[in-house]
Amino acid sequence: MDTSSPAALVNAQILNMFVGRRVRTVVQVQRNEGGFLVGQSTDGHQLTIKSSVDVPVSHFMEVYGIAENSQTIRAEVCTDFGPDFGEILCAYGVCLCPFYHSTVN
Amino acid sequence: MYGGGGHYDGGGGGGGTTNANSLFGGGGFMPSQSTAVPESSGGGFSKGRNAQTLLPLTVKQIMDAAQASDDKSNFAINDVEVSTVRLVGRMLCKIERVTDVSFTLDDGTGKIDVNRWENESSDSKEMADVKRVTDFNDITHHFLHCIHVHLELTRSKAPMNASTSTPGNVNQVRLPNNQATTFSASGNTAGNDISSLVMSAFHDPAVINLEHGITVEYVIDRLKLPEQEVREVIKGHVEVGNIYNTIDDLHYKSALNG
Incomplete structure (x- = not known):
């Protein structure tokens, strides 16, 4: 049993509280700058994800990793959540945007 | 080392993780309020059909409950006896043997060992069913479901506390x-x-x-x-x-x- 390194679910605003620690978040990929991805956080800020994983632009991506600073996460695991993550929530009239993303394309 | 390929899996019995419509339909997953209230004032938790309740939980909730309980094979969360649980997380270190499959499930709140076909280890969970998550909204839904059930169960204690406070x-x-x-x-x-x-x-x-x-x-x-x-x-x-x-x-x- 290991609860020693839980990954805190963060957005950009509270990322700086977890610098140096393991975090988990979802971003919408905006661009790939070779070796790192720039994505929009759930609260609308830009986060840099150090990762070699190639996730298509506009896809939502979950990131497990270490917060290097208040804008950068060194990814350990990236999961492509696809281009329409979160849409079903709005389809059901439930606004959960503060939990995961600010806009649905 | 992520031997399992980092797939998201939902473990638990009876719950279809691939059909979001059925999840949003209400189903029978919410433990009724009556199950949360102990049958006697003498403490302990109610038994009976509660043991069949499928509880959406996080790994941390299970760890905290397991550590608080002396009886490793039988413990309660929010005064509800825990038997069948539903967890959603990443599958790590999957080992397939002839007799069993074991892996570690990491849902972000902690890690837990999961076994199928054997329950000899006191700190491992016997797996009833496992499904790969195909709709990633199920992850969001699972954790909201955990929050919802937890709040329901903790709120339902309020009338019980009325007699003592x-x-x-x-x-x-x-x-x-x-x-x-x-x-x-x-x-x-x-x-x-x-x-x-x-x-x-x-x-x-x-x-x-x-x-x-x-x-x-x-x-x-x-x-x-x-x-x-x-x-x-x-x-x-x-x-x-x-x-x-x-x-x-x-x-x-x-x-x-x-």
């Missing part, structure tokens, strides 16, 4: 705090809440690793609570050993992370 405190929000059991209760509901809030301020991820801890003023400012009461609560925590002075008389730190 003053009526004015019944509607007071009782923050679930796992540390609440680690320090002595004052016998006063409101006192316990301030006590829990103060401890939660010390356990905030932003401060728990600060070498010098935090000051009383920080706690007062953070919680926006009356200074005198916060000072008394902190003094009480120091006396029972939950928090301690660090570099001087002004800085305190929780003993939790020693």
Whole structure:
């Protein structure tokens, strides 16, 4: 049993509280700058994800990793959540945007 | 080493994780309020059909409950006996054998060993069903479901508490705090809440690793609570050993992370 390194679910605003620690978040990929991805956080800020994983632009991506600073996460695991993550929530009239993303394309 | 390929899996019985429509339909996953109320006032948790309830849980909830219980094969969360649970997380270190499949499930709140076909290990969970997550909204849904069920079960305790606390405190929000059991209760509901809030301020991820801890003023400012009461609560925590002075008389730190 290991609860020693839980990954805190963060957005950009509270990322700086977890610098140096393991975090988990979802971003919408905006661009790939070779070796790192720039994505929009759930609260609308830009986060840099150090990762070699190639996730298509506009896809939502979950990131497990270490917060290097208040804008950068060194990814350990990236999961492509696809281009329409979160849409079903709005389809059901439930606004959960503060939990995961600010806009649905 | 992520031997399992990092796939998301939902474990548990009876719940279809691939059909979001069925999940949103309500289903039968919410334990009814009656199951949460102990059948007798003598303590313990109710048995019977509760054991068949499928509870959406996080790994941390299971770990906390398992550590609090002496009986490793039988424990309760929010006074509901836990039998079949539903977890959603990443599958790690999957090992397939002829007789069993074992892996570690990491849902972000912790990791837990999962076995199928064997339940000999007291700290492992016997897996009833496992499905790969194909709709990633199910992950969001699972954790919201966990929050919802947890709130339902903790709220349903309020009428039960009415007999033991003053009526004015019944509607007071009782923050679930796992540390609440680690320090002595004052016998006063409101006192316990301030006590829990103060401890939660010390356990905030932003401060728990600060070498010098935090000051009383920080706690007062953070919680926006009356200074005198916060000072008394902190003094009480120091006396029972939950928090301690660090570099001087002004800085305190929780003993939790020693």
